[in-house]
Amino acid sequence: MLIEELLEYAEKLRDRDKPGKHAIKVCSAAGCLSLKSDAVAEELKKKITEAGLEEECWVKPVGCLGLCSKGPLVTVDTDGKVYQEVKPTDAGRIIARAAEGVSKETDPFFTRQQKIVLENSGQVDPEKIQDYILRDGYLALNEVLELTPQEVIDEVTLSGLRGRGGAGYPTGLKWNTVAKTGNVGKYVICNADEGDPGAFMDRSVLEGDPHRVLEGMAIAAFAVGATEGFVYVRAEYPLAIKRLKNAIKQAERAGVLGKNIFGTTFSFAVEIRIGAGAFVCGEETALIASIEGRRGQPRPRPPYPAQVGLWGSPTLINNVETFANIAPIMRHGGEWYAAIGTEKSKGTKVFALAGKINNTGLIEVPMGTKLRDVIYDIGGGIPDGKKFKAVQTGGPSGGCIPEQFLDHPIDYESLGALGSIMGSGGMIIMDETSCMVDVAKYFLDFTKDESCGKCVPCRVGTVQLYSILDRITKGEGTMEDLDELDDLCDLVKNTSLCGLGQAAPNPVLSTIQYFRDEYVAHIIEKRCPAGVCKIHKGERKQKEEVMA
Amino acid sequence: MAALAAAGKKVKTFVIDGKDVSGTEDQTIIEVCRENNIEIPTLCYLDGLTEIGACRLCLVEVRGSNKLLPACVTKVQDNMEVVTSSDKLKNYRVKILELLFSERNHICSVCVSNGICELQNLAQRLGMTHVHYPYLFPKLEVDASHERFVLDNNRCILCTRCVRVCDEIEGAHTWDIMGRGIESMVITDLNKPWGESESCTSCGKCVAVCPTGALVEKYKNAVDKSFSYKKDKLKFLPYLTTMREVKNEQS
Ligand SMILES: Cc1cc2nc3c(=O)[nH]c(=O)nc-3n(C[C@H](O)[C@H](O)[C@H](O)COP(=O)(O)O)c2cc1C
Numbered sequence: 034m035l036i037e038e039l040l041e042y043a044e045k046l047r048d049r050d051k052p053g054k055h056a057i058k059v060c061s062a063a064g065c066l067s068l069k070s071d072a073v074a075e076e077l078k079k080k081i082t083e084a085g086l087e088e089e090c091w092v093k094p095v096g097c098l099g100l101c102s103k104g105p106l107v108t109v110d111t112d113g114k115v116y117q118e119v120k121p122t123d124a125g126r127i128i129a130r131a132a133e134g135v136s137k138e139t140d141p142f143f144t145r146q147q148k149i150v151l152e153n154s155g156q157v158d159p160e161k162i163q164d165y166i167l168r169d170g171y172l173a174l175n176e177v178l179e180l181t182p183q184e185v186i187d188e189v190t191l192s193g194l195r196g197r198g199g200a201g202y203p204t205g206l207k208w209n210t211v212a213k214t215g216n217v218g219k220y221v222i223c224n225a226d227e228g229d230p231g232a233f234m235d236r237s238v239l240e241g242d243p244h245r246v247l248e249g250m251a252i253a254a255f256a257v258g259a260t261e262g263f264v265y266v267r268a269e270y271p272l273a274i275k276r277l278k279n280a281i282k283q284a285e286r287a288g289v290l291g292k293n294i295f296g297t298t299f300s301f302a303v304e305i306r307i308g309a310g311a312f313v314c315g316e317e318t319a320l321i322a323s324i325e326g327r328r329g330q331p332r333p334r335p336p337y338p339a340q341v342g343l344w345g346s347p348t349l350i351n352n353v354e355t356f357a358n359i360a361p362i363m364r365h366g367g368e369w370y371a372a373i374g375t376e377k378s379k380g381t382k383v384f385a386l387a388g389k390i391n392n393t394g395l396i397e398v399p400m401g402t403k404l405r406d407v408i409y410d411i412g413g414g415i416p417d418g419k420k421f422k423a424v425q426t427g428g429p430s431g432g433c434i435p436e437q438f439l440d441h442p443i444d445y446e447s448l449g450a451l452g453s454i455m456g457s458g459g460m461i462i463m464d465e466t467s468c469m470v471d472v473a474k475y476f477l478d479f480t481k482d483e484s485c486g487k488c489v490p491c492r493v494g495t496v497q498l499y500s501i502l503d504r505i506t507k508g509e510g511t512m513e514d515l516d517e518l519d520d521l522c523d524l525v526k527n528t529s530l531c532g533l534g535q536a537a538p539n540p541v542l543s544t545i546q547y548f549r550d551e552y553v554a555h556i557i558e559k560r561c562p563a564g565v566c567k568i569h570k571g572e573r574k575q576k577e578e579v580m581a
Numbered sequence: 582m583a584a585l586a587a588a589g590k591k592v593k594t595f596v597i598d599g600k601d602v603s604g605t606e607d608q609t610i611i612e613v614c615r616e617n618n619i620e621i622p623t624l625c626y627l628d629g630l631t632e633i634g635a636c637r638l639c640l641v642e643v644r645g646s647n648k649l650l651p652a653c654v655t656k657v658q659d660n661m662e663v664v665t666s667s668d669k670l671k672n673y674r675v676k677i678l679e680l681l682f683s684e685r686n687h688i689c690s691v692c693v694s695n696g697i698c699e700l701q702n703l704a705q706r707l708g709m710t711h712v713h714y715p716y717l718f719p720k721l722e723v724d725a726s727h728e729r730f731v732l733d734n735n736r737c738i739l740c741t742r743c744v745r746v747c748d749e750i751e752g753a754h755t756w757d758i759m760g761r762g763i764e765s766m767v768i769t770d771l772n773k774p775w776g777e778s779e780s781c782t783s784c785g786k787c788v789a790v791c792p793t794g795a796l797v798e799k800y801k802n803a804v805d806k807s808f809s810y811k812k813d814k815l816k817f818l819p820y821l822t823t824m825r826e827v828k829n830e831q832s
């Protein structure tokens with residue numbers, strides 16, 4: 034199919050559905066679905082039929098609208114407003130508003146964001162390729178096929194895009210390495226393992242706009258010279274898997290995936306591989322082992338997957354969000370993208386806000402936005418008049434950032450300098466009722482269970498770290514334990530094989546750095562300042578007396 | 582090495598601990614160290630098996646790299662400067678050994694491998710005086726179902742030499758790892774008792790390569806006069822290397 038034919042095809046598909054004038058968009062992502070947004074959609078459809086308004090409005094299921102804590106969310110295209118906590122009984126009112134189309138969205142949660150990755154999310158029906166195509170979908174791929182692979186790579190390099198999977202490695206540079214290595218049988222892998230507790234950016238993108246990711250992968254494949262690709266998704270994301278499967282089938286039928294894409298000699302096939310939900314399988318070499326059917330364990334790098342990857346072939350592996358940035362970069366140009374963000378961190382970043390914050394959900398902001406703006410303007414601040422204590426970024430590999438750094442910009446370097454990391458975009462807000470020792474213990478509990486067990490410092494070191502933290506939270510710690518924590522963190526960080534072990538100490542180190550007084554209170558005063566840890570003073574005294 | 586160089590492999594010259602050395606491009610730091618009598622402690626490494634870089638004892642400093650690199654998998658490069666035994670490295674190595682001792686139930690005095698155990702030897706050689714991490718004392722199984730051999734998980738350090746030798750040299754792939762993290766365990770045939778294993782050929786290679794007392798032959802121990810592990814092991818290692826060279830030539 035040529036691009037004109039593709040557009041015609043999409044219009045035909047659209048008209049077949051006989052949509053009314055105004056789309057009433059109901060969020061059908063996992064969060065709103067669990068709040069019964071499907072019942073809202075049913076009621077809306079019923080009411081429309083009852084009122085005979087089929088030509089006026091129609092109900093369209095869309096991907097994540099962002100404000101997950103206030104779902105089910107509904108929006109109407111004539112009026113920018115996002116209706117929150119919609120009940121089936123609100124259906125009549127919403128239909129009436131759809132015809133009028135007046136109000137404008139004023140909630141800073143929506144107005145302060147800038148959407149590139151999520152621009153289609155909440156707009157397109159993720160199960161219909163025609164929706165995506167009619168919003169300039171696969172246009173970039175069509176244009177790319179007229180360029181040389183090197184021109185594509187240069188554009189991505191110019192954009193300054195860095196990997197969104199955690200480490201922030203320059204994407205153009207990675208593509209270049211794969212392009213230059215060997216010339217047959219290369220692979221492109223999309224990493225959708227997303228194992229950080231509390232993070233759901235990648236899930237939302239796959240559920241809300243799967244074609245965007247496929248288009249990004251196809252462009253990447255053309256640039257590096259690959260003909261086969263895999264999306265590695267965790268089994269815990271059944272809806273994402275279903276929509277992705279559906280999207281692949283539709284894309285193949287439309288001729289934008291598979292053999293001779295857009296009538297050219299370029300072919301690219303994508304398959305899905307389902308992971309069993311191990312955090313470590315998000316690490317690229319473990320992920321590759323898992324696809325190959327082996328035990329999901331990392332191996333030392335170098336050689337990097339770009340040189341020796343899947344089945345020994347050069348392999349490009351990027352995160353979901355990284356791929357989702359590619360089509361807009363190719364459509365608007367690298368320079369356009371590079372103008373957004375900071376000097377070293379370009380573009381926007383999607384974050385999953387969670388914890389003690391009013392607006393939990395999914396947001397997208399330009400790099401360089403201040404932490405304070407995200408938490409107070411977009412996030413709506415801390416509920417119940419409580420005091421902010423810290424924001425945790427980067428999940429189990431990140432750290433806790435206290436109040437005094439809230440005016441720092443969000444970018445790879447600044448977060449790193451504060452002892453945390455950008456990570457994949459999880460952001461957990463804690464208030465005065467959170468105990469920082471307990472938080473560190475929580476993350477170590479996670480990493481010790483998720484350690485693959487291959488290398489000694491991570492396998493045993495995380496367990497020993499956890500047991501020291503456990504002791505401290507029980508009021509049985511000593512000041513020597515604090516030194517021991519420092520020492521053991523240093524060992525685990527510097528001698529572990531993969532990123533899981535190397536970053537596992539971060540939650541401990543950052544909480545000791547910024548909240549040492551809380552550790553000391555547990556140890557010396559046998560007291561948990563936040564009132565989280567249960568310390569039985571009486572019991573302990575008795576024990577000491579018996580010992581004496 | 583001279584012969585290899587003649588076979589078209591590039592020779593790299595570099596420095597290890599201040600000493601000028603050379604190796605071919607496909608050699609690792611550890612191979613060149615062993616050729617030059619520079620000692621680097623190892624546990625998971627065994628010449629003849631695929632290197633996995635897991636025990637982390639062979640970590641070395643390489644100038645220009647901000648990370649410590651495992652000598653067993655790091656290929657040599659021209660002009661690289663390697664340090665194999667700084668105070669920092671020695672300190673890390675002792676702590677890694679301590680972590681290993683704290684992990685399971687290593688009670689040397691009642692171990693059949695007392696005196697010929699690589700873990701015990703390393704602890705002595707590297708000057709480990711005590712274990713300052715609390716012992717975890719896990720409750721673990723002993724599998725004595727095989728007619729000739731015993732697996733004692735209490736003494737296993739998860740180096741996976743048995744897994745690799747069984748797969749790569751014997752071709753049986755009886756051994757594998759089950760579980761993850763601290764719960765990892767070596768198993769035979771999808772966790773069936775070893776004695777019931779259908780794939781095991783009873784060749785004993787796994788026993789020969791085990792660095793500790795986790796895999797041993799029944800009715801034999803280190804003080805037994807007729808005991809021949811040490812000798813057998815020394816005989817076995819060149820065999821491994823030869824096997825691998827044969828395999829490399831074939832591929
Ligand atoms: C323990 C661990 C877990 C990881 N999990 C993920 C993940 O869930 N998703 C992801 O994209 N990258 C993850 N990564 C990073 C990948 O190894 C890899 O760097 C990334 O997929 C590269 O893509 P990018 O360049 O687009 O960021 C993980 C790394 C480690 C060490």
Ligand code: SF4
Binds near residue numbers: 492535
């Ligand atoms: S650091 Fe942890 S997860 Fe990574 S290889 Fe070592 S044991 Fe496995």
